[in-house]
Amino acid sequence: MRIVMMTAGSRGDVAPYTGLGAGLVRAGHEVTLAAHAVFEPLVAGSGVRFRPLPVDPRAELHSTRGRRLHDARTGAGKLVRLASMARGAVDEMTAALVDVAREGEVLLVGGALGPLGYALAEGLSVPALGLHLQPLHPTAEFPAPVLGVRPLGAVGNRLSGRVVMTSVELMFHDAVRSLPRRHGLARPGGRSRARRPRQVLHGYSELVVPRPRDWPAGLEVAGYWWPHETGRLPRALEDFLAAGPPPVFVGLGSATVPDPERVSGEIVAALRAAKVRGVVQKGWAGLAARGDDILTVDEVPHSLLFPRTAAVVHHAGAGTTGAVLRAGVPTVPVPVQFDAAFWASRLTALGTAPGVVPLRRLTAGTLAAALRAATRDTSHRVRARALADRLAAEDGVAPVLAALARLTR
Secondary structure (H helix, E strand, O other), X not given: OEEEEEOOOOHHHOHHHHHHHHHHHHOOOEEEEXXXXXXXHHHOOOOOEEEEEOOOHHHHHHOHHHHHHHHOOOHHHHHHHHHHHHHHHHHHHHHHHHHHHOOXXXXXXXXXXXXXXXXXXXXXXXXXXXXXXXXXXXXXXXOOHHHOOOOOHHHHHHHHHHXXXXXXXXXXXXXXXXXXXXXXXXXXXXXXXXXXXXXEEEOOOXXXXXXXXXXXXXXXXXXXXXXXXXXXXXXXXXXXHHOOOOOEEEOOOOOOOOOHHHHHHHHHHHHHHOOOOEEEEOOOOOOOXXXXXXXXXXXXXXXXXHHHOOEEEEOOOHHHHHHHHHHOOOEEEOOOOOOHHHHHHHHHHHOOOOOOOOHHHOOHHHHHHHHHHHHHOHHHHHHHHHHHHHHHOOOXXXXXXXXXXXXXX
16 A cells, blocks of 8 residues: 655654555555655665655754744644744645645545645545554543643633644635635535544554543544654764663753753753753753763653653653653653643653643752652662553554555445
8 A cells, every 4th residue: 555644843743644655565564754855864674665755844943933833832822833844835835745645545644744644645545544653632530631631621722722723724714715726625624624634543552542422433542653753872972881780861852942042051050950961952942961960862762762761851742742651761751842731740640750841940959859769769660661661562554554454445
């Protein structure tokens, strides 16, 4: 079967699909991943074909518009600014997405491209499945993850989810309307048919976020899609790991910060106050640190490094949260924006993190206190290890294969 997967966003919005794609290839399918060109190296050796999409998300986040995301004080404010940025990106990407979609017998649509991907599927008369990395659909059980974690009551929680989904649909409105005129696709039918898939599979574990009881049939939790990762750790990092006790990893992934120098300084001071060695990842934030007790690295495979650390400090993106849970080590989430506070709250609820240190409250003192708790209270490591063992028994690819079989029979 010729399968086209499509997604957009940061590294965490792409990496899980490389592992899922590799699993589908092993099952005998021909898989193409459409994502931003900068992420093409992620599919190397996976058997997954790659089709580049325009727009560099890192450049966008470092642009004047991207930096203004940090000015918004609420999740709603950040969502409005992100939607404004995304509309321009969607216009640039639509033609490339139409071209690659024509190659598929089935479209697997990442949550970030939902309404457009489903409209493409209908316009081309091919089936589609949704592949979400976050619980985006409304539920009474918790508010929309991108808006924060403050409970709004059953009605308010559900309403927040509807507001977010409507905002996403509006983001794609012009692109969807342009498909018949600009690209010769069949005009979408009703709104619900064009923009909502018959089924959505979620790439995380029910052990981490149980499936909401009020979700309709067709919204399922598949389990984690672990990224395709190859290679080995750099020699300098191997030497550092061998030279002393397990270090603490600190990285903010694809998140950016308003003042990288200040944040880097607070991180270094916190590591030394907690009396732990550190591996600091530059990431998109541009963090940097120096010293015999601290090593700065570029991108490294999480699956190879995290199990060898004493704890992981991270931005609580969905992908990094999964990688930390898979490694079975304690964690200190430092949520920056969007759904990070949601995943951070799950880590504390699971007992693998002693608490949350939001970026706006990150100081040497707050981070050092959290590091001491994470590395010295053995209960966090015990819980993390037990959960990792249970996650290792899950297979997130199998439900996707089963859904594909049902969809095409």
